[in-house]
Each structure stands twice: as C-alpha cells, then as structure tokens.
Amino acid sequence: MELRPYQRAAADAVEAEWASGRRRTLIVLPTGTGKTVVFAEVIKRVVDTGGRALVLAHRGELLEQAADKIQKTTGLAASVEKADLTSVGTFEAVTVGSVQTLCRPKRLAALGANRFDLIVVDEAHHALTQSYRAVLDYFSHARVLGVTATPDRGDRRDMSEVFDSLAFEYTLPTAIREGYLCPLEAQTLPVKIDMTSVSSRAGDYAAEEVGTALDPYLPEIARMMIEAGCRDRKTVVFLPLIATSKKFQAMLIAAGLDAREVNGQSPDRAEILAAYDAAGKGTVLCNSMLLTEGWDCPSVDCVVVLRPTKVRALYAQMVGRGTRLAPGKESLLILDFIWLTERLDLCRPAHLVAQDAAVATRMTEILEKAGAPEDITEVEVVAQEDVIAQREEALATKLAEQRRKKAKLVDPLQFEMSIAAEDLSGYIPQFAWEMAPASDQQIKALESYGVFGEQECAGKASLLLDRLAKRRAEGLATPKQIRLLERYGFRRVGTWSSTGASSMITRIASNGWRLPHGVSAAEWKPKDMEGGDES
Known part of the structure; x- marks a missing residue:
C-alpha cells in the first residue's frame, strides 16, 4: 500500500524519536486517517531488521482490525495472545495481544521478557492503566509506540507518565483541508436540556443522572432530528444508558424513522451492525456508548451526541464515527443541543477544531445564532478573527497604560500579538518538561532578544526562542523595535524588516x-x- 504523505512522515518521525533516545513515543492521528496503516509500516521496518513486534489493545475488535490491516498492507501474518490462544511456539514476527490476557504474570513469563523489540499500544490513551503498565514494564527493553486519535484524558492524567514524547500529530482541520476526511457541519438545535442537577463522577457527568435529565426532552429531540433532515441522512445517536437508547429507538420508530438499537448485551450485535452498514439514508442507529471505538461505518453522515461530556477525547471519538469519506457523502452533520449546565467545560462541536478556549466559546455563540448547518472550519476562521480583534482591543488598552512606563523588556504577549503568532498565544503544554518553568538559560536567552520570559513555561520559552532566532535570520524587526514603533501608532511592525524599522526610529530620534x-x-x-512609503 502506498502511504499518504502524512502517514510516511509519521513513521519517519517515530524512528527519529527512537534514534534520539526517546524510546516511548506517541503519534496522534484523527479517526479515519489510517493510524493502523502507520503502525503497520513501523512494524514492517522493525521486522525487516530482524525484530519482533506486539500490538497491544483492550478490545477484540481492535486486535482483529490490526491483524487484518497488517496482513493487507505488509503481508505479515500475526499470531494471537488472547484467552486460550497463544503465540508461544509460533514463528510469526508479529503478535496481536489482549491486554487483559497479557497482564497476567504467568502469561508474561511464558513469553519471556526479551521476546519483543517493539510494542504498539493501540488507543494509547488507555495506556496509563495498571494492566498496560504491567505489560510495558515487563518488556522494559522494547521500544514503545502509542497511537491514538485522542491523547487527552477525562481524568486529566498526563500521558507523559508513560510516553517520553509526541513524535507526530496530524490535526482534524488539516485532514479535512487536505481531503482525507469529510467536511464537518454543525447545527445547534433549540432544545434546551437542563443539566444543572447532574453531578460529576470520575471527571465526567454521571451517566445514570444524564439519562434521568434527558428523558423529558426525548420526544422534542426526535421531532427536531426529523426537522433537521435525518430522513435524508444516515445517523448514529449516542445515549447515556441502554434503557434510554431503547426508549429513544421506540420514539424514532413511532415518528416514522427506520431506527435500530445495539448495546453490549445484544446477542445479535454483529448482525445489527452489518445490517445498518448495508442500509441507506433515513436509517438511525441508537447505542449506549458502545460504538466509540473499534467500529467503522464510513457512510454515516449525521452524528447526534445525547451523552453530554466534559471529555474532549470521548466527544471526538463519538463524532469520529462519521468523519470518514464515502461515495456520495458530502459532509458530516453534527446535531448539537443546548445543554444548560453551571459548568463551562462541556464539549461542543467547536472543541473538535479550536485549540483556543476563547475561539471555541465564540464559535459556539456563532453556531447557536445560525439556526442552520454551518461548516465548522469556516466558523473557526470567523471566530478567530473576532477573538483576535477583541485581544487587539484589550492589548491596545494595555499598551496605552504602559506608554507611561519605561519597561526594559518586551512582554511576550505583546510580541506574539504584534507578529500575529496565534500558535504561540494559543500554546498549551502537553508533556512534563514543557510544563516546567523556563530555565535560567532560556530566560537569559529571551532577555538577549529583549523579551521578558520569567513567567513562561519551558515549552513556550523554547518556541519563543525558535521564533526569535528565525526572525533574526530573516532580518525582521526586533521585539524592542516593534514595541517602540507601536507606541507611535505604527501598525503591523512585526512584518517590517529590521532595517526598515531602524530607519524610521532614526528619523523619529532626529x-x-x-x-x-x-x-x-x-x-x-x-x-x-510592497507599497512602502519611505523615500
């Protein structure tokens, strides 16, 4: 199989991390962009050099998918470590294994600590649990690759507890823009669901309390789904409880929709899913959080999340069931409802693409006012412009106050806004070393550029220094030049050359x-x- 450019870049980045001494690394790819293809390529490279690899997962469906994809893309067959199946005595260089099976000491001892040179952790956001750690610690000499679409966790635990680095990340907006995933549209429906009485448990809303709060609104939600065009789309609905899922299926059938329901207790689960996969438009599949991982149905073009969550990873997994491309599929429609809650960390469609909390908030406001489906990547652009304008206004006020002061160094936020560096102003540290305070060496280096850096974290300081060095190499205006000229009312000085800025400063001084x-x-x-005025 010919790898896509980003897939090859991901595999190369993993090898680069290992070569630099970071033995446990992570790649992040959105659902539908082929993470299995990427780790199959990494496995092939290890096997080609005489190594052996283990793919570790927590669900049978994931193991089956991994073995099938590895076989199809590399030609490598895989042995199995699950229940009464074992790879002991087999000759395959690749093994797919259930973490529930392999975490047992006797099972590990039968394999031997030196059996594998590489361990791939599928859905790596689960790797912080004790069962995964037991396996990784036993095969301690092996290199580790974690793959996930959603590295953030509901319990807020840091992935750096297991992984040393993030080798590669391919974002959802980039995948959509490059044509590898379908465009996302969101429509906010005016159903206001009161969640104020629902408590939190283990970092998210308590499912049974969500079910109780949701029940009175189900008839109105069913009606609004039909009005929003679900008769012309293929829809999957995520609900908090099996009882709620079955109840909502009955309501949809009564409303005239072809609604099916599947749950972990369904004896004919495979048949239900196969029939839904083969069904056409106007079909709805209800489930109680069963289908968040290990299920693919590319023809899904509408997702309804009736299990509100504070965990962005979970929300992304639900929506990700419909992001794949399919013949005749133009977009994925996300039907979003207005959840009335006292907490501000509820996930909405905006959080799928926006890295900045203020941009996500502004996107949600725009979508709620629209009353019709809107392309969320286009809404993000508008929201970013609004937020930047608000920040510039606030910055202008701050600068007006600071004109009376003789500050020796430039504030990093002022510098970032002046050069329109949204990646710096929206930066969020991911790993422990990034979250640590800037080192003395970093602070001194920032000061040498004229920037105050004592309040920055190490990761942000590193990015600032890289940007400052690049600007110096390109001959662009320095932070102090930018600050001085902005005080005189000049605009976009961050795009000027250092020579041009120096010339105007000389004229002002003269x-x-x-x-x-x-x-x-x-x-x-x-x-x-271009269009310069200086004579």
Whole structure:
C-alpha cells in the first residue's frame, strides 16, 4: 500500500524519536486517517531488521482490525495472545495481544521478557492503566509506540507518565483541508436540556443522572432530528444508558424513522451492525456508548451526541464515527443541543477544531445564532478573527497604560500579538518538561532578544526562542523595535524588516522623538515592503 504523505512522515518521525533516545513515543492521528496503516509500516521496518513486534489493545475488535490491516498492507501474518490462544511456539514476527490476557504474570513469563523489540499500544490513551503498565514494564527493553486519535484524558492524567514524547500529530482541520476526511457541519438545535442537577463522577457527568435529565426532552429531540433532515441522512445517536437508547429507538420508530438499537448485551450485535452498514439514508442507529471505538461505518453522515461530556477525547471519538469519506457523502452533520449546565467545560462541536478556549466559546455563540448547518472550519476562521480583534482591543488598552512606563523588556504577549503568532498565544503544554518553568538559560536567552520570559513555561520559552532566532535570520524587526514603533501608532511592525524599522526610529530620534512631518503612522510602510512609503 502506498502511504499518504502524512502517514510516511509519521513513521519517519517515530524512528527519529527512537534514534534520539526517546524510546516511548506517541503519534496522534484523527479517526479515519489510517493510524493502523502507520503502525503497520513501523512494524514492517522493525521486522525487516530482524525484530519482533506486539500490538497491544483492550478490545477484540481492535486486535482483529490490526491483524487484518497488517496482513493487507505488509503481508505479515500475526499470531494471537488472547484467552486460550497463544503465540508461544509460533514463528510469526508479529503478535496481536489482549491486554487483559497479557497482564497476567504467568502469561508474561511464558513469553519471556526479551521476546519483543517493539510494542504498539493501540488507543494509547488507555495506556496509563495498571494492566498496560504491567505489560510495558515487563518488556522494559522494547521500544514503545502509542497511537491514538485522542491523547487527552477525562481524568486529566498526563500521558507523559508513560510516553517520553509526541513524535507526530496530524490535526482534524488539516485532514479535512487536505481531503482525507469529510467536511464537518454543525447545527445547534433549540432544545434546551437542563443539566444543572447532574453531578460529576470520575471527571465526567454521571451517566445514570444524564439519562434521568434527558428523558423529558426525548420526544422534542426526535421531532427536531426529523426537522433537521435525518430522513435524508444516515445517523448514529449516542445515549447515556441502554434503557434510554431503547426508549429513544421506540420514539424514532413511532415518528416514522427506520431506527435500530445495539448495546453490549445484544446477542445479535454483529448482525445489527452489518445490517445498518448495508442500509441507506433515513436509517438511525441508537447505542449506549458502545460504538466509540473499534467500529467503522464510513457512510454515516449525521452524528447526534445525547451523552453530554466534559471529555474532549470521548466527544471526538463519538463524532469520529462519521468523519470518514464515502461515495456520495458530502459532509458530516453534527446535531448539537443546548445543554444548560453551571459548568463551562462541556464539549461542543467547536472543541473538535479550536485549540483556543476563547475561539471555541465564540464559535459556539456563532453556531447557536445560525439556526442552520454551518461548516465548522469556516466558523473557526470567523471566530478567530473576532477573538483576535477583541485581544487587539484589550492589548491596545494595555499598551496605552504602559506608554507611561519605561519597561526594559518586551512582554511576550505583546510580541506574539504584534507578529500575529496565534500558535504561540494559543500554546498549551502537553508533556512534563514543557510544563516546567523556563530555565535560567532560556530566560537569559529571551532577555538577549529583549523579551521578558520569567513567567513562561519551558515549552513556550523554547518556541519563543525558535521564533526569535528565525526572525533574526530573516532580518525582521526586533521585539524592542516593534514595541517602540507601536507606541507611535505604527501598525503591523512585526512584518517590517529590521532595517526598515531602524530607519524610521532614526528619523523619529532626529526629529526630537516626535513623528516626522508628513508621516501617517497608521498607514506608513518602509520602502522595502510592497507599497512602502519611505523615500
């Protein structure tokens, strides 16, 4: 199989991490972009050099999918470690194993600590549990690759407890933009569901209390789904409880929809899923959180989340059931309801693409006012512009107050806003070393560029230093030049050359630190820029 560019880049990045000494690394790929293909390629490279690999997962469906994909893409057959099946005495270089089976000491001892050179952890956000750690610790000399679509966890535990680094991340917006996943549309429906009495448990809303709170609204939700066009789409609905799922199926059938229901207790689960997969438009499948992992149905083009969650990973897994491309599929519609809650960390469609909390909030406001399906990547652009405008206004107020002060160093936020560095202003540290305070060496280096860095974390300081070094190499205006000229009202100084900025500063100084006659600061550009005014 020919790898897509990002898939090959991911595999190469993993090898680079291992070569640098980081033996446990992580890759993040959105649902539907082929994470199994990527780790199959990594496995092939290890096997080609004489190594053996273990794929570790917590569900039988994931093991079956992994073995099948590895066989199809690399030609490598896999032995199995699950229940009464064992790889002991087999000659296959690849093994797929159930973590529930392999965490047992006797099972590990039968394999031997040196059996595997590589361990792949599928759905790696589960790797912090004791069962996974028991296996990884036993095969301690093996390199480890974690693959997941959702590295963030509901319990807020840090993935760096298991993994040393993030080798590669491919984002959902990028996958959509490059045509590997379908466009996402969101429509907020005016059903206001009161969640104020629902408590939290283990970092998320208590499922049984959500079911109770949701019950009175189910008839209205069914009606709104039909009005939103579910007769013309293939829909999957996620609900908090099996009883709620069955009840909602009955309501949808009564409303005239072809609704099916599947749950962990369904004896004919495989048959129900196969029939739904073969069904056409107007079909609805209700489930009680059964289908969040290990289930693919590319023809799904509508997702309804009736299990509100504070865990972005869980929300992304639910929506991810419909992000794959399929013949005749133009978009995935996410039907979103207004959940009335006192907490502000409820996941909504905006959180699938927005990295900045303020942008996500503004996106949600726009979607609630729209009253019709909106492309969420386009809404994100509008929301970013609104948030940037708000921040610039706030920054302008801050700068007006600071003009009376003679600060020696430039505030990092001012510098980031001046050069429109949204990746810096929206930066969120992921690993322990990134969260640590900036080192003395980093602070001194930032000060040498004229930037105050004592309040920054190590990860942010590293990014700032990289950006400052790049700007210096490109001959762009320095932080101090930007700050000085912005005080005189010049705009977008971050895009000026250092030479152009120096020239204007010299003119201002020669004029008694007053703006030269005939210079309009808000419109002026140096001569080395297109449309520059300097003579």
